[in-house]
Amino acid sequence: MDERRKGTAPLDEARLRQRAIGVKLRQMFDEVVNEPVPDEFLDILRKADRKSGEG
Amino acid sequence: MxxxxxxxxxxxxxxxxxxxxxxxxxxxxxxxxxxxxxxxxxxxxxxxxxxxxxxxxxxxxxxxxxxxxxxxxxxxxxxxxxxxxxxxxxRSTQLDQEAAERTLVAVDDPGAPLALDELRLAMSMLPYEQREALILVGAGGFAYEEAADICGCAVGTVKSRVSRARKALQGILETGAYDRDGREAGDAMRSIIADAERLSAIR
The missing domain is CATH 1.10.1740.10 (RNA polymerase sigma factor, region 2, helix turn helix motif)
Incomplete structure (x- = not known):
């Protein structure tokens, strides 16, 4: 508490940095989410679907 | 049926x-x-x-x-x-390092901000349990309770992993940003790796 005046600035700075990291983290994740899904995925699923339809 | x-x-x-x-x-x-x-x-x-x-x-x-x-x-x-x-x-850390370097090289968009590359690299330096907790809660949109279910651990464990991951990331990135001044990105990367090793040695 006695360090409050000195303490607020670095604390806000730390919070800002954490927020920036959070934003970038989501950006990094969303970048992949927004990539087009390779055809391979749906091909594999289609094959598995056909196999289960037969069985 | x-x-x-x-x-x-x-x-x-x-x-x-x-x-x-x-x-x-x-x-x-x-x-x-x-x-x-x-x-x-x-x-x-x-x-x-x-x-x-x-x-x-x-x-x-x-x-x-x-x-x-x-x-x-x-x-x-x-x-x-x-x-x-x-x-x-x-193959443990060896694999991590190789994957991290490949990831950095794999970023082929020259316009991509350097900070994002550094974040990718910094993320790859975290222990897996911290990485997954942070990504589930911080980017995947899961509540702590859901992340705990996914990871098969207690909610409190997820919370402490997320908190440790955030601190570690900040530490890694700050060191990287500091060393980048006037140097090549490769130097920053090496120092980030060195710092990550130091961080995990302390832990």
Whole structure:
């Protein structure tokens, strides 16, 4: 508490940095989410679907 | 087949149920790929992992209760797959370093901000349990409780992992940013790696 005046600035700075990291983290994740899904995925699923339809 | 219908809605069965399941599973593929990418740090490995998880989920579809959280369920499958693959070929930190370097090289968009590359690298330096906790809560949109279910641990454990991951990331990035001044990015990377090693040695 006695360090409050000195303490607020670095604390806000730390919070800002954490927020920036959070934003970038989501950006990094969303970048992949927004990539087009390779055809391979749906091909594999289609094959598995056909196999289960037969069985 | 003879499961009693809950309430008065007839439960979906057979092909109709499969179709509903598959439709939802397909919408989750982009998220599975993103989660796998953060776990492995390598795009090719990640897609192999995401495909394995997708097939595992499909094969286990009968055990999934439609209407519950399929995203959390598939993430749990992917995570389990990741660790069982890893146990089979455990090369530990060596693998991490190689994957991290490949990831950095794999970023082929010259306009991409350097900070994002550094974040990717910094993420790959975190212990897996911290990385997965942070990505589930910080980017995957999961509540702490859901992340705890996915990781098979207590909510408090997830909270402390997320908090430690955030601190570690900040530490890594700050050191990288500091060293980048007037130097090449490669130097910053080396110092980030060195710092990550120091961090994990302390822990």
């Amino acid at each position: 003879s499961a009693p219908p809950e309430k008065d809605t007839a439960p979906l069965e057979g092909l109709a149920r499969d179709k509903v399941f598959q439709r939802e599973l397909v919408t989750l593929i982009p998220h599975l790929r993103a989660f796998a990418r953060t776990l492995t740090g390598d795009a090719t490995q990640a897609d192999d992992l995401a495909q394995d998880a997708m097939i595992k989920a499909w094969d286990a579809r009968a055990s999934f209760q439609l209407g519950t959280n399929m995203k959390a369920w598939t993430f749990m499958i992917l995570r389990n797959q990741f660790y069982s693959d890893k146990r089979r070929s455990w």
